[in-house]
Amino acid sequence: MLALLGPVLVFLALRxxxxxxxxxxxxxxxxxxxxxxTGCAHYVALVTGLPILxxxxxxxxxxxxxxxxxxxxxxxxxxxHWVVVTVGVLLVxxxxxxxxxxxxxxxGDWDAWAIWNLRAxxxxxxxxxxxxxxxxxxxxxxxxxxxxxxLTVARGWSFAGETPLVPxxxxxxxxxxxxxxxxxxxxxxxxxxxxxxxxxxxxGTVGFIDLxxxxxxxxxxxxxxxxxxSVLVLHDRHPSRGLLVLAGFLAGCAAWxxxxxxxFVVAVVGVRLLSARRDVPALLLGLLLPLALLAHxxxxxxxxxxxxAEASRPALFARLSDLWRYLEIAGWFVxxxxxxxxxxxxxxxxxxxxxxxxxxxxxxxxxxxxxxxLAGYFVVYLNSPWESVAQHxxxxxxxxxxxxxPMALLGFFLVVEPAEVxxxxx
Amino acid sequence: xxxxxxxxxxxxxGFALIGGARMVADLRPFAGGHRERDDLAGARQRFxxxxxxxxxxxxxxxxxxxxxxxxxxRAQYFLAPRIVRHATKPPDTSPWFEDx
Numbered sequence: 001m002l003a004l005l006g007p008v009l010v011f012l013a014l015r016x017x018x019x020x021x022x023x024x025x026x027x028x029x030x031x032x033x034x035x036x037x038t039g040c041a042h043y044v045a046l047v048t049g050l051p052i053l054x055x056x057x058x059x060x061x062x063x064x065x066x067x068x069x070x071x072x073x074x075x076x077x078x079x080x081h082w083v084v085v086t087v088g089v090l091l092v093x094x095x096x097x098x099x100x101x102x103x104x105x106x107x108g109d110w111d112a113w114a115i116w117n118l119r120a121x122x123x124x125x126x127x128x129x130x131x132x133x134x135x136x137x138x139x140x141x142x143x144x145x146x147x148x149x150x151l152t153v154a155r156g157w158s159f160a161g162e163t164p165l166v167p168x169x170x171x172x173x174x175x176x177x178x179x180x181x182x183x184x185x186x187x188x189x190x191x192x193x194x195x196x197x198x199x200x201x202x203x204g205t206v207g208f209i210d211l212x213x214x215x216x217x218x219x220x221x222x223x224x225x226x227x228x229x230s231v232l233v234l235h236d237r238h239p240s241r242g243l244l245v246l247a248g249f250l251a252g253c254a255a256w257x258x259x260x261x262x263x264f265v266v267a268v269v270g271v272r273l274l275s276a277r278r279d280v281p282a283l284l285l286g287l288l289l290p291l292a293l294l295a296h297x298x299x300x301x302x303x304x305x306x307x308x309a310e311a312s313r314p315a316l317f318a319r320l321s322d323l324w325r326y327l328e329i330a331g332w333f334v335x336x337x338x339x340x341x342x343x344x345x346x347x348x349x350x351x352x353x354x355x356x357x358x359x360x361x362x363x364x365x366x367x368x369x370x371x372x373x374l375a376g377y378f379v380v381y382l383n384s385p386w387e388s389v390a391q392h393x394x395x396x397x398x399x400x401x402x403x404x405x406p407m408a409l410l411g412f413f414l415v416v417e418p419a420e421v422x423x424x425x426x
Numbered sequence: 427x428x429x430x431x432x433x434x435x436x437x438x439x440g441f442a443l444i445g446g447a448r449m450v451a452d453l454r455p456f457a458g459g460h461r462e463r464d465d466l467a468g469a470r471q472r473f474x475x476x477x478x479x480x481x482x483x484x485x486x487x488x489x490x491x492x493x494x495x496x497x498x499x500r501a502q503y504f505l506a507p508r509i510v511r512h513a514t515k516p517p518d519t520s521p522w523f524e525d526x
Contacts, residue, residue: 086439093446104456107466107503114499118506126507129483137485137511138502140495197438204445210455347441354434419431 004156004169006034006060013064022073025184029067031177032227035170035220036253036290037063039148042155043293046123046130052155066249066286069242071188071234079192087196090203094179097206098172101213106164108171108215115142116217117167119150124157134301144302146294148256149217167215174220175212178406179203181223185230186413189237198413201348205341208402217258218399224254225264226406229369232268233362233414241282248286256290259305260373260403265291267372271365306385319383329381332393333374340401348412356417366411370404472526473504480521485509487522497525 011030015023037059045052107113118141122133134143149170156166179202186195202208212219228251235243251268254261265287272279319325337345377400386392480486486508488498493512501523502510516522 083439086443090442090446093449097449100453100456113503118499118503121503121506126483129507132483132507132509135509137509140499141502197435200439200442204442204449206445206448206452209449341441341445344441347437351434351438354430354437419435 004034004173005159006038006056006155007031007173008034009060010034010037010063010067013060014067022071022184022188024180025071025188026067028177028181028184029227031173031181032223032250032253033063033067034060035152035173036148036224036249036256038155039151039253039256040289040293042123042151043147043297047296049128052158062289063249066242066246069240069246071238071243073188077191077193079196083193083196083200086200087203090200094176094203094209097209098175098213101210102164102168102171105214106168108164108167108213111217112167112215114140115145116149116215117153119145119147120153120157120167121162123147123150123154124162131301134303136303139303139306142306144259144298144305145217146256146258146261147297148253149220168213171212171215171219174223175209178208178219178223178226181226181230182406182409185226185233185410189233190413190418194413194418197419198409201344202406202409205344205402205405207340207398208405211399211402216399218403221254221258221261222403222406224250224257224261225403226410228254228264228268229366229407229410232272233366233410235279236362236365244279244282245286248283248288249290250286251283252287252290252294256294258403260377260400262294263373263376264369267369267376270372271368275361275365315385316383325382325389329378329389329393332381332390332397333378336393336397336401340398340405344405352412352416355419357415358417360414363411363414366407366414370408370411373404469500470504473501476523477505477508480505480508483507485511485520487511487513487517487520489513489516489522489524494525 007030010033011027014026014030038056041055041059042052044050044055105112108117119133123130126132133141136143152170153167156170157163160166179199182202183195183199186198208219208222228247231243231247231250235247247268251261251265255265269280269283269287272283341347377397381389381393381397384392486501486505488501488510490497490512491514498510498512513522
């Protein structure tokens with residue numbers, strides 16, 4: 001319990017004299033705010049060599065201040081009992097799968113122990129030599145990857161000892177926190193039934209739950225993408241500078257979690273620059289702390305990314321001018337998109353056709369961010385130094401798409417008509 | 427409730443429930459769970475025994491003509507915060523180990 005102190009404290013602070021009707025949202029938000037603030041504070045303490053506690057208190061207080069931004073409150077509505085039963089059944093299935101996965105691979109799957117938990121061990125055990133984890137002698141451990149997840153796990157171990165339970169709990173908090181955040185956001189925006197339907201789709205996605213117990217950082221990244229998009233959509237409905245600062249901090253945490261998060265920051269700021277320029281300064285204010293830490297890390301500790309370091313100019317030109325490469329990658333994208341779920345896109349499209357579509361400018365912004373992310377992933381594969389781009393795609397594209405799934409579901413359930421409206425009108 | 431809304435809900439929730447059923451029924455990804463746990467326990471025992479004879483930090487060399495990624499990465503995981511580097515010949519100064 002002590003290892004997860006950050007989220008618990010943030011939740012209690014958010015609920016203290018907080019509005020009724022958004023307990024689930026506050027709980028889900030506290031996961032990312034608490035763990036994000038802890039990760040930031042731990043890095044500052046490591047770099048400065050000062051005790052972590054004052055930094056942690058400061059970061060958690062900051063998280064609470066931005067987290068208490070003026071949020072709307074859900075009005076109570078009757079929820080069809082069959083939707084609640086379905087969510088309950090799916091939650092039990094997902095929890096069962098998660099526990100079995102943790103039992104089968106207690107240290108997580110390959111990337112978890114070879115990258116994320118390995119780095120956490122260096123940070124936890126290394127003492128003054130913690131920066132040895134970025135040694136060029138172990139390039140396979142991707143020493144350029146951002147540190148939020150290893151810092152969070154290492155901080156948990158400093159309370160609980162070096163037990164696999166800590167990374168398992170971090171994985172579980174982000175996995176089920178993502179589901180809770182999706183349900184809670186849509187409940188605030190579109191009603192509880194719509195939120196629970198979206199939760200059903202995410203809970204029923206086997207690959208998403210499997211990534212969670214595998215302890216991969218794709219799930220925490222997906223959480224921060226969803227959290228940023230959720231808070232921005234709430235800001236569109238109920239404008240507040242506090243929400244923009246909060247969204248900026250959450251987007252910065254995405255960049256502090258995985259390299260793909262930096263692309264997300266560019267996409268979010270770019271889309272806001274095009275559609276609501278006045279929002280950008282407050283967004284940048286929220287980004288300041290996590291991006292400053294990321295910049296310090298990238299400029300002083302991290303070696304160049306392997307995908308960038310191995311790219312030579314003639315090879316780059318050869319790849320970019322190879323038309324078949326474009327077609328091959330596009331073909332893989334289509335195939336993987338259809339297999340996501342599997343078949344989720346087809347089912348969701350059919351569902352949308354049946355219940356009808358509505359206009360929503362926030363959903364358009366979410367869609368634009370998704371499009372920029374997919375285009376960015378496409379360019380990365382185009383420029384991949386791997387001998388076989390198919391092999392590079394086979395080891396990563398499904399995870400990249402699962403990162404985007406929660407945010408895509410948010411956008412989707414904003415543009416479909418709520419089923420209960422149609423039924424009420426009939 | 428109009429028929430097409432009913433159909434849409436059956437479609438969506440049915441799809442989600444099929445996913446839920448797969449989560450419980452299809453446990454093939456974990457079929458190797460026992461083996462994985464045994465391998466992990468074996469590697470832990472081997473490298474933690476080795477760790478007891480090593481300095482608490484510094485470089486340890488993994489000697490192999492062709493490194494086995496599993497051995498190398500596992501060794502690094504259990505021997506951290508020491509750095510495990512690969513070489514084809516035993517070094518003169520730093521401690522080293524080979525494939526079993």
